[in-house]
Amino acid sequence: xxxxxxxxxxxxxxxxxxxxxxxxxxxxxxxxxxxxxxxxxxxxxxxxxxxxxxxxxxxxxxxxxxxxxxxxxxxxxxxxxxxxxxxxxxxxxxxxxxxxxxxxxxxxxxxxxxxxxxxxxxxxxxxxxxxxxxxxxxxxxxxxxxxxxxxxxxxxxxxxxxxxxxxxxxxxxxxxxxxxxxxxxxxxxxxxxxxxxxxxxxxxxxxxxxxxxxxxxxxxxxxxxxxxxxxxxxxxxxxxxxxxxxxxxxxxxxxxxxxxxxxxxxxxxxxxxxxxxxxxxxxxxxxxxxxxxxxxxxxxxxxxxxxxxxxxxxxxxxxxxx
Numbered sequence: 001x002x003x004x005x006x007x008x009x010x011x012x013x014x015x016x017x018x019x020x021x022x023x024x025x026x027x028x029x030x031x032x033x034x035x036x037x038x039x040x041x042x043x044x045x046x047x048x049x050x051x052x053x054x055x056x057x058x059x060x061x062x063x064x065x066x067x068x069x070x071x072x073x074x075x076x077x078x079x080x081x082x083x084x085x086x087x088x089x090x091x092x093x094x095x096x097x098x099x100x101x102x103x104x105x106x107x108x109x110x111x112x113x114x115x116x117x118x119x120x121x122x123x124x125x126x127x128x129x130x131x132x133x134x135x136x137x138x139x140x141x142x143x144x145x146x147x148x149x150x151x152x153x154x155x156x157x158x159x160x161x162x163x164x165x166x167x168x169x170x171x172x173x174x175x176x177x178x179x180x181x182x183x184x185x186x187x188x189x190x191x192x193x194x195x196x197x198x199x200x201x202x203x204x205x206x207x208x209x210x211x212x213x214x215x216x217x218x219x220x221x222x223x224x225x226x227x228x229x230x231x232x233x234x235x236x237x238x239x240x241x242x243x244x245x246x247x248x249x250x251x252x253x254x255x256x257x258x259x260x261x262x263x264x265x266x267x268x269x270x271x272x273x274x275x276x277x278x279x280x281x282x283x284x285x286x287x288x289x290x291x292x293x294x295x296x297x298x299x300x301x302x303x304x305x306x307x308x309x310x311x312x313x314x315x316x317x318x319x320x321x322x
Contacts, residue, residue: 041115
């Protein structure tokens, strides 16, 4: 690059203008570009959202650099050339540049036609399409708000209906509780009356039982008196019979005692006779033995001395003692 072109912008460089003119001669532009637009009559800020939406639609992503570049091209001159703007954006939007610029320039022309002058001041215009879109958006928002309000109202009505149903259910529950309380009270009164009737019947029965018991006691007393009289008469008869029986028993006991004494005496006499007979038989036996012994001694010792006779006398004396 030569020293003569250092620091010179592309707008002031004649070579770039010539190239642009050649490129514009080859390109086809829509008929809307023939209309000049004064940017002082256009409210550009309302176009920024539309430009961002279109750039995102063409590129698939939101590119702030291209959006700022488009807005800068529109703000650079009061009456910009749409053909130059399209040429500058072709490197970014490529084949979508023509459609983008045609729609953009229609919006700018519409905004310029909607501009007004009031009290010597220019009121910048807004594109009719954006107004319609904004109105549609507002209508949509209003519809959504109305739908939301309707839903909220429906929810409120539903909640009120539920609340009323709950209140009605609560009132029915309270009424049921009251009805149960009334039934309990009636049942309690009925039981109380039945209890009083039972008590009255029981009192009557007890009174009747007392009367019957008193009559039975009176009958028992009379029966007891009759039994006592009979017992007294029986006692008197039994005492008289008892005296007679005692006398008979006493006589019988006396007879038994006398019989027992007679038997006892008889037994004693028999025992005495038995002892005496046994003693006499023993004495007889001893006497027989002595006689036999004496007879033997006589035969054995007839020639014995007188001392022997003294011994026999002693033996005889012992025998007699026995």
